[in-house]
Amino acid sequence: MEYVVALVDCNNFYVSCERAFNPRLDKKPVVVLSNNDGIVIARSNEAKALGFTMGDPVFLKRDFIKENNVIVMSSNYPLYFDMCDRVREVLSLFTPKLEKYSIDECFLDLSGMPVDELTGYGRRIKEMVERCTEISVSVGIAGTKVLGKVANKIAKKSVKAKGVLNLFKSPYLERALAQTDVGDLWFVGPAYERMLKENGINNALEFRDAPEHWVRAKMTVVGARIQSELRGVSCLPLELVPPAKKMVGTAQGFGVLIESLEELREAAATRASEEALKLRKEKQCVKELTIWIQTNPFGNDPQFGEAQTVVFPVATNDTSTLIRYVVAVVEGLYKPGYRYKRIGLNADKMEPEGTVQGHLFVAEDPRRPVLMRVIDQLNEVKGAGTIRMAAVGINQRWLTKFEKQSPHYTTRIRDLPIARVP
């Protein structure tokens, strides 16, 4: 049986989520900003047409935004994660064999379906997702994931395709590859794009037909795989079961720069709480944790950054334990006289909960995991932060900014939209 894959990709996902609950945003240039309202991370088509790019620092465009009536939103992750779940739920009606690739993309295994029904099936997927979730999607169908990406990209842009393109056994395949810029290929980033173009390879067709040994030598096995997939030979299988994470990290830029150790301690404790929660969600315990602090890399401030790794005697995901260690490390890293911008944690060695290696001289309190579970449950039901450790501080003047955030329409009861009958 031949392998057929469909890539379903949400169009301008974060903007589409905002629009699903706020029709006033329709047909207007809308951008969604990163944490701290710093840079542009999502754009409506109208905003793209105005020249907004990913990563644009928004403060440099303040005048331009005003002149063009661009609507600026802070990001609202509770909403986006929930909408992502809804889209996936609809997709899983079409096949149980699906890989949740990213917040706005899924690969579906359509192997075994009659070739002449693929395009129609793609259309039905698109229609159903849009009807159930108000999120518009594009569908690319092909014999490999990389070709699915190519198909999807064209489906998104082409007026004729109307959002669905099937390149499986298509006579159009070579033309599609020829019109695809080599830099638009999956896994060809800026460095490889430059290198390829310097060597006269400008589009996906030329890349497909380049000598294999040359591609392998210049771009390692990563390049060899893309090339193979372009030739129709699949070497990136669908991951139906997400593999355990190898790293769990959390970082945060402050809304205002921090100078005092006291506030840095609070921020550290906040990161530690967040990290512990993430670890518990992953059912992992951290054995080695790297903690780093950094000043603002932009502007003229004196620069300072330092990192330190701690090894826990017994791997843990207990909030208090993490706070204790992290705060102690940050106290050691802190140097007065600098204005700090960011702090981050990275668990790079972990052990699964349940198979944690004990320690001869460290007694574990069996009540701690129970306490954590109760806290998590309360926070789940009553809202994040209902129960928290005192060390995270009360005022938290340094909290990340989200000044133009939409309501949590789908995840907070008091934010439920209200329908009024006239």
Added chain:
DNA sequence: TCTGGGGTCCTAGGACCC
């Protein structure tokens, strides 16, 4: 005033083992 956050994979080279 103002520039995100969270990940993965691959390779080369060093340390170490027998």
Added chain:
DNA sequence: TCTGGGGTCCTAGGACCC
């Protein structure tokens, strides 16, 4: 002149993804 051979593990750095 000439200085083994084969293997594993770990790390840092670079490239990429969304």
